[in-house]
Amino acid sequence: MLVAKRYARALLEAVVDTARENQLEKVVSDLKNFYDLYATSDVLRDCFENPVFRNERLAVLKTIMQKLESHVLVEKLIQMLVEKQRMLELDEVVVSALELLSERKKVVDATVWTAITLTDVQKQRISKALSKHMGQPVVIHEKVDTTLMAGLVCQVGNTTIDHSLSRHLKSLGEQWSATEIQA
Numbered sequence: 001m002l003v004a005k006r007y008a009r010a011l012l013e014a015v016v017d018t019a020r021e022n023q024l025e026k027v028v029s030d031l032k033n034f035y036d037l038y039a040t041s042d043v044l045r046d047c048f049e050n051p052v053f054r055n056e057r058l059a060v061l062k063t064i065m066q067k068l069e070s071h072v073l074v075e076k077l078i079q080m081l082v083e084k085q086r087m088l089e090l091d092e093v094v095v096s097a098l099e100l101l102s103e104r105k106k107v108v109d110a111t112v113w114t115a116i117t118l119t120d121v122q123k124q125r126i127s128k129a130l131s132k133h134m135g136q137p138v139v140i141h142e143k144v145d146t147t148l149m150a151g152l153v154c155q156v157g158n159t160t161i162d163h164s165l166s167r168h169l170k171s172l173g174e175q176w177s178a179t180e181i182q183a
Helices: 002-017 021-040 042-049 057-068 072-083 087-104 120-134 165-182
Strands: 108-114 138-144 151-156 159-164
Touching: 002 021, 002 072, 002 087, 021 042, 021 057, 021 072, 021 087, 042 057, 042 087, 057 072, 072 087, 087 108, 108 120, 120 138, 120 151, 151 165, 159 165
Parallel strands: 108 138
Antiparallel strands: 108 151, 151 159
16 A cells, blocks of 8 residues: 555646646546546456556557546556556555545545435535534545445544444344343
8 A cells, every 4th residue: 555655646746746736636536537447347457467468558558548538647657557567556546546635635535335325415414414523524435335224334534433223233232132141
């Protein structure tokens, strides 16, 4: 993760150094868009990871970046990762870039797991409550986890808030077990 964070920091610093701080979000978004494509395409991963395709990699990368209309610095970063055979760390580079961007914007990222997809109103209410609790704006990243049955679990940094039905049921079971043992 340390190496990935260095790559992410170097990318963001390169954007700022070229007096394009207003493009930070676009650069990170372009990086994430490339990763999303890369993560879902076996052919693309094979092209960048398999030594057989070494000579075709840069041409493929240039074509993809043009189609995605990616920032030139994202293309240079991906090219460096390919050349140094570090494409397996791309997911960590993306996570680090998103974290660094959030830090820079003074925004906290929160992952919220729910049993069903939240409505926009529910997302806003959760974001507002978490923002009040954290003392700064919170951006929610929603994930659906049907094992929760109902309720939600929020993770902000190292803090986890578990208001799921499954946790409450487990807690009740533990209380009943403790009561039976004492009786």
